[in-house]
Amino acid sequence: MRKTRLMKTTRRALTVTAVAAAVAGGSLLTTGTASASTVLSQACTGSVVGALSDQVAVQGKDVADLVKVGAQEQEWFLHLNGVDPQKIADTITAKGAITVGKVPADAATGAITGDAVASAVVTTLKNAGDPYAVGLGIGGDQQQKTLDAIQRKVAGNCGLTTYANNYTQPGLPAAQQPALATTAPGAPQGTTVPGIAGTGSATAPPRNYGNIPAAVPGVAGVATPPGALYPSTATLPDQALPQVGVLGGPSGSNGGQADVRNAGNASAIGGDPAAGNVQLPMLLAVVALAGVSAALVRTWVLRKLS
Template identity: 50%
Template sequence: MLVRKIPTWQTTRRALTVTAVAAFVTGGAFLSAGPASAATTLAGTCSGAVNGSMGDTVAVQGTSVKELVRKGAQDQVNALTFATVWPNSLADTIAGKGALNVGTVPNSAGGTIAGDAIGTVVANALKGAAGLGLLPDTQTKVLNSIKSRVAQGCGLTTVATNYAPPSTPGAGGTGTQPGGGTGTVPGGTSGNLSNLNPGTTGGTGGSAPMRDYSGIPTATAGTAVAPGVRYPANGTLPGDASAPQAGQGDQSGQGADIRDAGNAQSLASNGASNDVQLPMLLAVIVLAGVTAGLVRTWVLRRAS
């Protein structure tokens, strides 16, 4: 049996050709693949809480908003649009859309996806669908009604399952203290504290300078005023219940239980019990005049 001999240079050329083609195909596939996309977290309903990793896309099934779409379209059915607006058809259309991306899980412990955002996604998914109406104005009204219904009935709270809170400050490191000195800086950071940014962690931030309380006024020994000087012994403290209060009671010194009983005030002043008052003097004068008249009449009758 004869075996055909192939020259070495031909074998080498074929090997290089195959290698170049393989490298070209592999590189093209790598470039077309692009960066890896984030995972998609599917919510069971369009309301409530949904758990996912930070950066994940949050989606809702079209079936979860089916009834809301039906009600929103039904609100626009009237005598002029009953033949062109089909609520049941629109509900089936959104149910057939499958998963609808409505937002993402933020890079924090949690966040929210408002119902208005979900309503906008649903309305955009139904644009151009059959059953929205014949006229453009009718289609706009139907989509706005559906968006409003979905916004009222939906709303998600996102919870990041892989969120880790910032680490607590460590034992401390060497850095520049306020005033230019060098010492231990809380949190283990080193360097000038003026370069630290709020909210950062690690060796570039997360700490703040120690607070300076030297400007707060404090009491100094020997300068305080004694209570006896501020409030004399023969005086009364503000708000003392035993001291007479303006507008409460009269001048008789009555107790609080009597002063509060009414607003009656005495007409005569508080004088001595043996003083003759003006009413008594007038009564005596009138009585003397009446007596003199009676005596005069009696004398004249006896004389006649």
């Protein structure tokens, strides 16, 4: 009897333990699924598309040049003050992905300012180890000046726009919800925005087609009217716009010759004399030389006869 009661008690204890373990495991699984992921941008400027509350990161190599240029403002000759821009750039490159912000949790779009990107970069450099070994300079004052110069340079040249690809507007039925963002507005067709997870084949048409010309001259099989080639306000001599037609066709009132009515009205325009033309002074000189030569010959002949 005692043995039976002990077995029942043991069985109940094992059952309670199993249930508790299952509940705890499900809770951990749910928490892991709900955690936000990280979207990696390919530059410190431009647009990034991700899910709501996703973290956004930039690669250290994409800000290394800006970091180097900022540090060069504090560099002395031969690194005499301990500032080594190349070493600082190599340090930030080796850090890989740097978290600079996140996609808003309750909005379709958001912004990560240049100051936010710069603060993340500066914090990463501060935590990179010995400031002198990193190349920030000798002494706390110089190291802070170097970090401030890097902060200004990165903040003035960086900034990201975020787009949520799973945002739904509260209070609207599913049929009226805006289209989910797969690429950032304004991106060229056939390209994708860095940070999109998927096959990479999603595209978005441009919002404005106003830059497409109405007629493109030179396209095979397309006849371009004169009005598309010249503005309506064009003022040309004798006629407003050039006319295109077929010779001998039934156009005009001159028996089909209206298109070539000005063919014989061309007139020569006086231009600068060509280099090879013989001018009046040259002719006079030739005539004078001929007269002198004739006189000399006559004198020579008369002397011979005498």
